[in-house]
Amino acid sequence: EIVMTQSPLSLPVAPGEPASISCRSSQSLLHSNGYIYLDWFLQKPGQSPHLLIYLGSNRASGVPDRFSGSGSGTIFTLNISRVGAEDVGTYYCMQALQTPYIFGQGTRLEIK
Amino acid sequence: QVQLVESGGGVVQPGKSLRLSCAASAFTFANYAMHWVRQAPGKGLEWVSLISFDGNEKYYADSVKGRFTISRDNSTNTLFLQMSSLRREDTGLYFCVSSSFGLDVWGLGTTVTVSS
Numbered sequence: 007e008i009v010m011t012q013s014p015l016s017l018p019v020a021p022g023e024p025a026s027i028s029c030r031s032s033q034s035l036l037h038s039n040g041y042i043y044l045d046w047f048l049q050k051p052g053q054s055p056h057l058l059i060y061l062g063s064n065r066a067s068g069v070p071d072r073f074s075g076s077g078s079g080t081i082f083t084l085n086i087s088r089v090g091a092e093d094v095g096t097y098y099c100m101q102a103l104q105t106p107y108i109f110g111q112g113t114r115l116e117i118k
Numbered sequence: 119q120v121q122l123v124e125s126g127g128g129v130v131q132p133g134k135s136l137r138l139s140c141a142a143s144a145f146t147f148a149n150y151a152m153h154w155v156r157q158a159p160g161k162g163l164e165w166v167s168l169i170s171f172d173g174n175e176k177y178y179a180d181s182v183k184g185r186f187t188i189s190r191d192n193s194t195n196t197l198f199l200q201m202s203s204l205r206r207e208d209t210g211l212y213f214c215v216s217s218s219f220g221l222d223v224w225g226l227g228t229t230v231t232v233s234s
């Protein structure tokens with residue numbers, strides 16, 4: 007089973023400032039087809055999660071371009087170029103290379 | 119718009135069974151793999167199970183393997199999760215999720231409480 011480790015677990019950010027969340031996997035998420043099977047989700051308070059980034063770096067439909075995903079192999083990053091109040095919530099990475107799919111512990115982003 | 123609506127949650131005693139349903143609408147359900155993801159109170163997300171678009175392939179988290187069964191009825195656009203031998207640690211909000219590129223459509227969830 008692949009282990010997913012996120013950091014930090016709590017992230018206070020001032021409005022308009024950038025934010026970065028790291029996710030590490032215990033084995034490479036690079037498939038032989040060349041795709042990286044790493045997704046990012048945001049769960050806003052009181053809501054269902056929603057998909058932000060799929061296959062490592064592809065923004066899901068409707069996701070603002072201030073969100074970006076990067077990384078390769080076992081180390082991945084979600085970047086938010088300018089944090090706004092609407093970005094508050096818990097961010098999760100998830101490996102989808104093999105079952106069981108595994109989520110990271112979550113990173114709680116709050117506004118300073 | 120694309121919608122997933124879960125139902126069937128409730129309060130159940132340990133060791134008992136429960137069947138969750140998820141009604142899909144406004145998309146071609148039979149074309150997409152489907153998942154169940156759960157969230158214990160105040161905790162993070164846990165992937166539970168996956169079924170292929172045609173129902174031929176099924177996968178489970180180790181924590182539910184042998185106790186939970188995922189299935190689907192493409193004629194009625196419905197996903198199911200049959201849960202048996204329920205444990206207190208199965209308590210949580212259960213989400214139905216469809217996947218095309220990533221797990222991209224989530225329902226609002228149905229709550230399962232396992233308690234005596």
